[in-house]
Amino acid sequence: MNFLSIIPYYFLWHYSQGLLDYFKVWKNLVWFLWNFFSIKILVKTFFTPFQRLKETYSGGLDLERFATSILITTLMRLVGMIIRTAIIIFGLISLTVFIIGGLLGIVVWLFLPLIILWLMFISLIALIK
């Protein structure tokens, strides 16, 4: 069995299953970034007080306690919103960059065998000179 005999199999794979695998990995990494920045859960709980910290108000006519409760809970909601906004924005930027990068990657993948050959060729020529 000759090592070079795998070359046709490789090329067949590179432009069929290999391309599909590229998409699979790309999809997994997009999912990872989405998951890593917890975008879905942060959006869903956008208005929830930070770590559910809030002042409980047990009812009755105590205006001072009522006001304190409203103030602290609002404050915690605001803290939560600010931190969540920062993470969501950072996450979305990373995702956008990665998705665009992934699209460019497809072009690179398609030409990768040629790119490698070209790199080898020019470097060998340079070294021989």
Added chain:
Amino acid sequence: MISFIELKHKTGSLRPIVILEQYLNYRLRYFLKKFLLGILFINFVLLLISTEAEKIQLNDLANFFETYAFTIRAFFFLLLSFWLIIKLLDAFFYSVYFDTDNVATFELARTIHTSNPDDLVKSFFQSYQGKNILLRLGVDKKLLREFLDNRKDTVNDVEFEMEDDVDGFITMGDYGLALFKIDKELQNFFSGQGITEKDFCNTIEWVKNIEEQKIANGIWWTKEKLAKIPSLGRNWSFGKVYLLEKYGHTIFQDKNYQYLGGKDKIYEKYTDQLQNILLKSEGANAMIIAETSDIAMNIVSTLGRVLINGRIHSALEDHRIFILDGSALVNALKSKVEFENSFNEILVQANNAGNAFLVIPRLTAFIDSAFEIGVDVAEVLSEFLSSSSIQIIALTDERGFHQSIETNKNLMQHFEKLVIKKIDSEGALNILQEEAVRIETEYNILFTYQALEKISESAVRYFSDSEYSDKILDLIEEIKIKALTEGKFFVTEKEVTDVVALKTGVPQGAIDQGEKEKLSGLEEILHQRVIGQIAAIEAISKAIKRARSGIQNPNRPIGSFLFIGPTGVGKTETTKALAESFFGSEKNIIRFDMSEYNSFDALEKLIGGTGNKTVGNLSAKIRENQYGVLLLDEFEKADKKVHDLFLQIIDEGKFTDVRGEEINARNLIIIATSNAGSDLIYKASLDDKDIALEKDTVINSIIDRGIFKPELLNRFDGVILFHALKDEHIAKIAKLMLKKLATRLLEKGIKIDINEQMINYLVEVGHNPQFGARAMNRAIQDIVEGQIAEGIIDGKVTRGSLVKFEVNPLSKELKIIV
């Protein structure tokens, strides 16, 4: 049926990576990638320096780089192209290797496509995986080579055929089994090495799994692997559980989770069921019922592992698992009000957190101890059991569940049951295989398949006091430590049996030359201690040999005998000699005087009482010492219920005590002694009849008198009659007893002359056919020991004295002469 050509065809899609592996295997690719990356990095740094050198006007350096910058750059791109090629070949390899369209494993393809068509068996064992299989089976390489070179017939590609696999996926195991079935010479060779068809197939599967796992470790881009990376801000949306942090901990801090090892593989199927219970909209609480509460905890630990690995159902992925420390809560809060308030607050906080699974281990014990301070746990819980924000996972053992929880309808209506089955030996072997690989990656040792099988087998037979999975993991750990301290690389069956023998005192494994000699001369060794009783000694020796050879029924005690005969004829001495020969010491005798167990509460005394919750003497003693001789003196005097209990113990090798715990009696030799029928034995001895011929008469008489039931007598491996002692036996016994006395005296520096005159006198005085050797013992004590003691007190017998005894011609008594 599939022919070899078809097999080649079926594995054809894997052929390109078989070729790739032949020339550039993944270990080499791994090394090259790392190496090239290192050089590329150095190259890149050099390129940076060359640019910077010009800027900061380091002339010499700048000149140097000016000359070589072009070469460095060219070299960089050349290496980069090589690195990319290897990366692409890797991607190609992984893609084809794990292609779901494959109908066979890569390892099979590799073996098939590199086989010599004239000798498939030889090719199989010369393949990469074949060599690993042989290593794991502990087969001697030299012997195998001799076997492969000297076979009469070989299996070639034309005559090879194998059955179609049921699921259509062919593995190395299927192929190996087919070769094994065709090649009779191979079967004989393996049989000679103690390797069965099952061992061979399981080892092939194990080796395949190890290889697959190694290759799968190289993949980082799967969803499962990526999910292991913790995400940002996930916990910000959920509440804190301050009080639960005080009286509990997360699953990841739990000891059970930390020692889970490879057990998760067995319990993962239960976590699927657990997830289904927890996924219900509200009131989704689970009650895990297992043999022990610890096993139930294994399911929670496995759920923890599934959660952290990102394999949990997406609706549960944000959850946290908290374990309530019930005993800490009860100990810290002594009053009813305090306890109720704190427990309620724990539940409120967990409920408000919004993502808590609250685990209550040992629910029965928690309910009981809370009840003692007047708290009804079920009532406090009831408010939260219908909540959708908190889910409770209660853990209980089977006994506790049936005793106190099952009947509590109020509690049970909120819980869904999850019953855990006991692990079988196959499950145990899977855990061991994973654990062995984990140990091997850390230390320079290698476990054979037979070693793991022996561990699994020994755990069942010899260690019944803890959970099966824990027992096997403890055992493999001890074997690892022993192998490391002794500098051994191969851990074979022998290393396992050595550790088991050391732990239990029960001889194990292959019989070495010394032991072989001891076993063949066993009857003589026993006769040195027990005088006469040829038939009894013969029966005992046979039983020991049977037990040592490992062919006895593993589900019964090692041996069980009923010794019948008059007092003082050697029944107890035989038991002692037996304990010493088999377990190495007389200390391994658990002795019970069964005349103490003849009242109505005899059974309670032995296995514990329900009313007063006492622990039974028999249960406690066997639990303390599982390996030894259980001597039941005067067995006929025990209550009939006690006889029935022993009927079960002898039959099944185990019994259940009053607490419902199973006690293992399979590592005991049970010996019951009895004087029943000794009048007949005595009479037969007086008439000079052969006792063996009288056996049926004696046994029938015992049954007729209602002393023992025939079914009980039949359960014993042997009912052995001890004949009454004659003068010649008594003389030998006297000599033996005097020799023992001589040894004791020598420790005090006193010597004693044992002569015929002395022995004859003692036989005359000390022979009482009714009391056998006991009368002789008394005579020696009174006459010989008594006079020596007086001599020592009077100062006549001192260190260095030689003591003699002679019959005084006048008084006709045996007198001391110093």
